[in-house]
Amino acid sequence: MRKSKSPTLIEVAKRAGVGTTTVSRVINGGNLVDPATLARVRNAIKVLGYMPNPAARSLKGYHTKTIGLIIPSIADPFFSSCAEAAQEIARAHESLLFVTTTQNDPRLELESVKVLVSHRVDGLIIAPANSENTELRATLESAGVPAVALDRPLLHSSIPYVLADNFAGANLATQHLIGHGYRRIACMTGEDTLYTIRERISGYKQAVESAGLPVILNTTIRDYGSAEATLKYMLDRDKPDAIFTLKNSTTIYAFEALNRINVSVPQDIALLGYDDFELADTVRPSITVVRQPIVEIGRMAAEILFRELMTRGKMDREFEAAVPRQVQLGTTLVRRNSCGCVAPLFH
């Protein structure tokens, strides 16, 4: 038990009375090996409880069977679901998943990339804090590690990405509100430096503007307090008849604040949020939201990465075109009560 050095390939070879090559072949699929020898070696492996040392393998220039996932936070439901999906795919490819978080801080992000690269991960899945980050792009490219961007693209690079169509999602949602007859649709959010939020803002703007309606936008929501303050201010000055919140937490803050200041939804003001959440259907009124294909995003990002990994070197990019590289997934408008729609009786 103490410092129990695990057995090495050489010991297995001795035990089985064969050379190291043979053992190596056995643990790598067992081709080109005499069935009898194969059985003998396999037995020795079992008896000794031998497990190949990945460090030695990767030293020989092999893959490490590990990939890295770099996300803002694991505690965020969106990214944890992505992570879960990615982990599933990784497992299917017998790979392990390193998870690191960035808090959307470019410094931590770059640092994560470097650490992961230095650990020789086979590939990287990353949700860039800043889609324009030149340094990140450069680091990734010079490292030569296959990478795919998640939720947010890494612009001006050849890195594949998988994301939701934020513009369309927000655009359609706004149009839905317009269809309800609302004329003064306010948009609230925080973190407007993020690619996704920006896209959603554009989608909102495009919709209201092309309908000849005013743009009422506030991007300063950080917490419950700022949400309530902003709401009061807006109610007073802009007199919105509908509110479109661009992110989960903002939706919740707004809902809570509306409740607190006795504004009834949707009678006084309609509410529509970006991103679904479990209780959106349970609270009263239930909240209409734009739902993103979260699991799909995580799954596809991982799949693209592994497909990339498998074609690397193999057919020297000949069939590269066969692998989708820029994926933009659609969103769904889940109609519930808060926008003024009558909800179905059951789910």
Next chain:
Amino acid sequence: MRKSKSPTLIEVAKRAGVGTTTVSRVINGGNLVDPATLARVRNAIKVLGYMPNPAARSLKGYHTKTIGLIIPSIADPFFSSCAEAAQEIARAHESLLFVTTTQNDPRLELESVKVLVSHRVDGLIIAPANSENTELRATLESAGVPAVALDRPLLHSSIPYVLADNFAGANLATQHLIGHGYRRIACMTGEDTLYTIRERISGYKQAVESAGLPVILNTTIRDYGSAEATLKYMLDRDKPDAIFTLKNSTTIYAFEALNRINVSVPQDIALLGYDDFELADTVRPSITVVRQPIVEIGRMAAEILFRELMTRGKMDREFEAAVPRQVQLGTTLVRRNSCGCVAPLFH
């Protein structure tokens, strides 16, 4: 860009005109090295963009600077928060975190342990699907990898654990309900094979029994449907005046079902749930819950692991007693409206 081999220590040595020993010393803290040489080497490292190859290092018998986290699911808010906390601690110790999921399936769990061990992780944090799992215990012990159990202990083993006091949490919550004057307190949950759930059930039972009240227990809640059916059945037969739900999803299902079948909370029936969630405070009525110190659990588990890692070998278990090994953290009863308490006006 193609197969851009990263620079090696030898190249750094040549570039700096020194031997490999010196470079090695520099990247390991730079002690015993002449300041001038040190600067020269550091410069060469910077120029070349050199990063030590962890594979080569770990081949020399060193640690791998990686730890593994084995949890039922990353998408579960409880475990994702633990994971986030653990990842933070890992980062502080310059280690990377492998995350794998088990779905509470002992087979997947064992497999995860094996894979992680074969990857030579320095340590393991694990939430055992089954606290009695002999095979898991044996594997962990024979592998000789330091491990710490999270949220659920691994019984009959010397493996440290960090968990919440589920018995006390449920016990106090039930007593709170009793204090409100409820006499027929029903307890609902699913997954009653889990250690945590069992403890909570015991806590509930102990409280009602010692108050001379009936045990009304249903452990078959799997989804909204079963929650609603069970509720109707109970309402009809057991006529409970309060409901204590032992896990997050059950709480939500019960709340939703109660709503749907027009039972008002807390007037007709009180509701109290185990585990807090963001909207528990926002829904009407707001839901009284037992809150667990989630982040603390993840953080402490990781800290214990690293402390273990650091003392290993060093002082040959002399001061081992200084490291806490069995940690049971307290829970908090968050009083809101659903139990009959009057909620404070603001948070």
Next chain:
DNA sequence: CTGTTAGCGCTTTCAC
């Protein structure tokens, strides 16, 4: 089919 052997990049005695 199978054994021998030369490293992969790094740490670490052991000399100088």
Next chain:
DNA sequence: GTGAAAGCGCTAACAG
């Protein structure tokens, strides 16, 4: 202070 050299466990020619 610093360098030379011996491996750590494994794979991949290259012979047989």
